[in-house]
Amino acid sequence: MTALEIAVQDPAGAEIARAGGADRVELCSALGATGGLTPTLASVEAAVATGIEVHALVRTRPGGFVYDPAEIAVMAADIVHLVSAGAAGVVVGALHADGSVDRDATAVLTAAARRAGDVQVTFHRALDAAADPVDALxxxxxxxxxxxxxxxxxxxxxxxxxxxxxxxxxxxxxQIMAGGGVRPDIIGALVDVGVDAVHLSAKTMVDDPGSAGPGGGSAVGLETTDPAIVAAARRATLMRRGSRP
Incomplete structure (x- = not known):
């Protein structure tokens, strides 16, 4: 059975994902602008309250995935708080400059998750910057x-x-979860190669009801989770499930 994970930025997105039949959400902040950063604890608590399984991204800054010990320490502490807020999983990733997995940093983050609770650990798309993805796996x-x-x-x-x-x-x-530019119409091809899950943001842009002003950044609209895209992704996954022996 191929799971459906929706990347969301707020509790409203989590509720849309739940209503659309998603299996879980990855909750983050600033998804479009940065690729995703650690969400607030309040947003985790509110997303968990919708009833869907919530996995929280743990990433303190945009950019590459080579971190110093101080950054890893902050992310390890974040993990403890996120799990305490109800996250069923955390999403992490750390590399060396040569593109190999930073074993020590990943071990610290994984250990923090295990100490915090019985939670799952996903290694995010830092894998796509790895020199040898299969070796990294x-x-x-x-x-x-x-x-x-x-x-x-x-x-x-x-x-x-x-x-x-x-x-x-x-x-x-x-488990292998396919993500990156995923649309409902390509889910079948992803399922056919045997992935365990598919991941997409299912987002659309809506008008911002207010002005950002000179200090609010350069956003030209607000990103929101689209119920129609979530529903289409769910249908695509279910159709493919039914077609496989």
Whole structure:
């Protein structure tokens, strides 16, 4: 059975995902502008209250995935608070400058999650910046990571089908979740290569009811979760489930 995960930025998005039949959400902030940052504790609590399984992104800043010890310490502390707020999983990722998995940093983050509770750990699309995704996957398996989120190293998951297939074939015990430019119409192709889950933001832009002013950033609208896209993704997953033996 292929799970459906929706990336959301607020409790309203979590409720839309739940109503649309998603299995879980990845909750973050500033998704479009930065690729996602750690959400607030209040937003985690409110998203959990909708009744859907919430996995919280843990990322203190935009940019690359090479972190210093102080940044890792902050993320480890964030994990404890996020799990206390009700998160059923955390989404992390750390690399060395050569593109290999930062084993020590990932071990610290994974250990923080395990100490905080019985939660799942997803290694996010830092995997798509790894020098060797299949080798990285084995390292993550050794570290006890639950799943990876990846486009197969390509701009979109559709373009990364060959690498996604290789990750599935590696059979490390780590779940493979396809994400990156996923639309409902390509979910079937992703399911066909054997991924365990698909991940998409299902977002649309709506008018901002107020002005950002000179200090509010450069946003030209507000990102919101689109119920129609969530529903279409759910239908695509269910249709493919039914077509597989």
């Amino acid at each position: 084995q390292t993550l398996a050794d570290l006890g990571v639950t799943r990876v989120l990846t486009s197969g190293g390509a701009q979109t998951a559709q373009d990364g089908l060959a690498v996604l297939s290789a990750l599935v074939a590696a059979d490390t015990g780590v």
